[in-house]
Amino acid sequence: MGKKLFVLLVVLMSLSLIGIIFVQSYFINNSLQNEDKNFTLSVKRALSFVSRDIEETEFRNFLIKLQPYLNESNKPDSTLIKRLIIAAEDDINDKTIVHRNTVLEERFKVPSLFFEIDADSFSISKRSNERVKEVYDNAQLDGNGQIAPTERLIQYSSMSELDRQVYSTSFKDLLQDIPIYKRVTALQVESLLNRELKDEGVNLDFEFAIYDEDLATKVQSENFEKDNAYGVYIFLDNNKESSYKLWVNFPDRKKYLLSSILSMIVLSVIFTGVIIIAYSSAIYQLIRQRQISQIKTDFINNMTHEFKTPIATINLALDSIKNPKIINDQDKVKRYLKMIRDENKRMHAQVENVLRISKLEKNELNISKERLKLHDLVEDAITHVELIVENRQGYVKTHFEAVKSSVLANESHFTNVIVNILDNAIKYSDDAPKIDVYTENIGNNIILKIADQGNGMSKQVAKRVFEKFYREHTGNVHNVKGHGLGLAYVKRIVEDHQGHISVESEKGKGSTFIIRLPLIS
Structure with missing residues (x-):
């Protein structure tokens, strides 16, 4: 799958997922608003009935009191x-x-x-x-x-009856100056509200109060708050006006509204979660497939990259042995033959690097360790690359300032660690490779620094240089700092030795790899 097609597919899938989430959110919000409207209508309808009932109750009581005065x-x-x-x-x-x-x-x-x-x-x-x-x-x-x-x-x-006109005219004018608490009680209001709200299907705790303009009256419940309250005028006069207003609020209104659509919210969250998981899994599989495809290509490039150094060393050693001046010098011939044998072993070891990294990631690789001198490991590693460095008119200088250098390490693996770092320093130096190796003691640790004056790398690349198969593309497939099988392997081995590795680099000014290992007494 091409990169553009892959990006387009991911974008379309992401937009679809966002759209589904948006639609779900819209419908939930719309349902919540509808529930709120229905709740408001039910409450207002109940309040209008309560207002009517309060006035009719007062009128009936008025008639009962007047009845003895109205007989024939x-x-x-x-x-x-x-x-x-x-x-x-x-x-x-x-x-x-x-x-x-x-x-x-x-x-x-x-x-x-x-x-x-x-x-x-x-x-x-x-x-x-x-x-x-x-x-x-x-x-x-x-x-x-x-x-x-x-x-x-x-x-x-x-x-022979008292016409209703008596109530609509003289009766209302007659009682309008009577204090509200003498016309209706809090108990009456609460009883009427309970009845009417239940008839409207609102089974929710409420608080109420009657206000005269903006002033609270004695007719109210204990914990009434006017915020988010619903109101209706009561005791309307002949002009359909009144200064009294009955207010009611519901402390648990939001919980009630949410509970009414809770099942829909839960189902939406579950289904949306399933879609997100399926989407994430699909994207992950697509990315993994692309990575596997890229790894196949990188594997070939990496193995070629890793074999270049030992092959180059073997070729130089063979060319040197062919020299008539050298072939008669038994010591040099033995030296070059030893180099060929060592590099051949190193090539064989590189073939196993992929399996080693895989086992390290799964914590399946048991590396035996013994007491070793770090200075000896550095000297041994330098011998693997000194011929190439000399051929390019460069140098590798050591600056051993550490008094104590005994560490618990695996000789083969840790030598490979140092060789990989030196190898990168050589390959990524356009001019003659100039490498300095430093050691020093800090507390109970020994610090190993390998500094080169090569091409260096940007800070962004330096953050990812130890990632497996990470490459900084510069147009040349082999021009890659921090190549997968090299520095990824280095990081795993150093961490397996309870150490820490980092890099300091600046583009065009070289790089310095810093390894910290614990000392042993």
Whole structure:
């Protein structure tokens, strides 16, 4: 899979996942808003019923108290009679129809002390309606067109009750100055709210209060707070206005709303989580496949890279032996033959490096360690590269300032560590390789520094230089600082020796690898 196709696929999958999460969040938020609207409508509907019930209860109590004053035996203090007469002509039947509507209004005085109002007494009107329908033949009318008092047909309908107009006019005006706590109690309000809210399906604890304008009255619950409260006017006057407002709030309102859509939230989170896991797994597998493909290519390049140094050393040694001046010098011939043998062993060891790294990562590689002098390991490692360094007119200088250099190490592996660092220093020096090796004691540790004056690397590359198969691409496949099988192996071995390795580098000014190992007594 090409890099562009891979990036496009990842971007599309990421956008799809983000879109799914966004849609889920939108629907959850929308559902929460709908629940909030439904809750608000239910509460407001319940409050309107409570307001109505409070007023009707007050009116019923008012009627009960007035009933003894409104029976038929009581004599009115005054009587007012109003009469309306309407006449209609029936030409077909030669008749005249007269409609009379008589209104008898009786006024009663009731002691005000009984109702706790600021007046000596107040009046209540009792109305009685009398309707009369009279039909006359036109022949019965006298010459002046007046009705003759003969054959009168009379129908009566009367009603004896306190008209509702009493409540809508005089009753409301009468009680508007009475203190609110004398008109309704907190217990009444709480009972009505309980009933109406349950009827609306709101089974939630609440707090309430009645306010007069912006001032709280005595009619309220103990823990009422006006924040996020719902309100409705009560005791409306004849102009449909009132200074009293009943407020109710729900301390657990948010929990209640969330609980109403909790199942949907849980399912959304579960399904979204499954999608995220599947997405992450798919991306991981794609990345792994790309890494495996890249590793296959890198493996070949790495092995070629790792074999270059021993092959170059063997070639130089063979060329030297062919020299007539050298072939007769038995000591030099033996020296070069030893180099060839050592480098051949080193090539064989490099073949095993991949397996070693894998085992190190799984903690399956048991490395036997013994007491060794670090200075001896450094000297041995230098012999593996000195021929190449001499051929390029460079040098490797040692500056052993450490008084104690005894460490617990594996001779073969740790020698390879130093050889790998020296090898990188040689390969990444465009000019003659100039390498300085330092040691010093700091506390119970020995510090080994290998400094070169080569190409160096950027800080960003230096942070990743010990990653497996990491390469700094510069257009040349072999021009790579911190190559996988080299420095990744170095880091694993140093850590297995309870040590620490780091690098300090600057582009164009060389690099310094620093190894810290614990000393043994």
